[in-house]
Amino acid sequence: MSHWTVCKINIKNPNMQILRYALEMLAKELGSYVVENFEVKGWNHRRVCQFAIPMKLPYGNGYGIVIENGELKVVVDDHGAPMSATEFANKLTQYYMLYAVMVASQQLGYQVAQVNKLESGAILVDIITP
Numbered sequence: 001m002s003h004w005t006v007c008k009i010n011i012k013n014p015n016m017q018i019l020r021y022a023l024e025m026l027a028k029e030l031g032s033y034v035v036e037n038f039e040v041k042g043w044n045h046r047r048v049c050q051f052a053i054p055m056k057l058p059y060g061n062g063y064g065i066v067i068e069n070g071e072l073k074v075v076v077d078d079h080g081a082p083m084s085a086t087e088f089a090n091k092l093t094q095y096y097m098l099y100a101v102m103v104a105s106q107q108l109g110y111q112v113a114q115v116n117k118l119e120s121g122a123i124l125v126d127i128i129t130p
Contacts, residue, residue, distance in 0.1 A: 003042070003043065003077050003079030004042040004045040004060075005074075005077070005078050005084075005085035006073055006074075006075050007073060007074045007075075007085040007086055007088070007089045008071060008072075008073050009071075009073060009074060009089045009092060009093055010093065011093060012070050012071065012072075013070040014067065014072055014096065015100070018096060018099045018103060019072075019096060020034065020051070021095075021099045022092055022095035023053065023065065023092065023095075025095045026053065026088070026091055026095055029091075030053060030063075030083070031055075032053045032054060032055050032062070033053070033054075034053060035051070035052050035053075035054060036050065036051055036052075037049075037050065038051075038054060038064065040061060040063070040075055040076065041061045041077075042059055042075075042076065042077025043059045043060070043077050043079070047064055047066065047075045049065055049066050049075060050067055051064070051065040055081075057076075057077065057078075057079075057080060057081045058080035059079050059080065060077035060078075062076070063081075063083075063085075063088055064076065065092075074088050074092065076088065094121075094123060098115070098125065101125055101127075102115075102125065105125075105127045109130060110129060110130070111127065111129075111130055112126070113126040114126040
């Protein structure tokens, strides 16, 4: 039985550096790291991904990220994985937005004073004027 999932993420034409930071944060949470040009395998499926978080999963070898026509997608055989493809996509979106806000704030002359992760899972960013 296949549990191969391709999940579209609502980030268009991602900034590759911000994407990398967000993936590194997610990889750390999963106890892994980020690699480039990695073939993610699952039950009867495989896909070469621009970025991946390799892991030993029951039916696969990690979470992969592909960008097609500016659209960001996660691929994984998530059967028995620590996060479903949807959970992974949601966390990646959250972390991507965190870094995008931090970069934009600094470019506008503001300073990021503090970043806190709340019990609910939400991330609170305190931004102050210089």
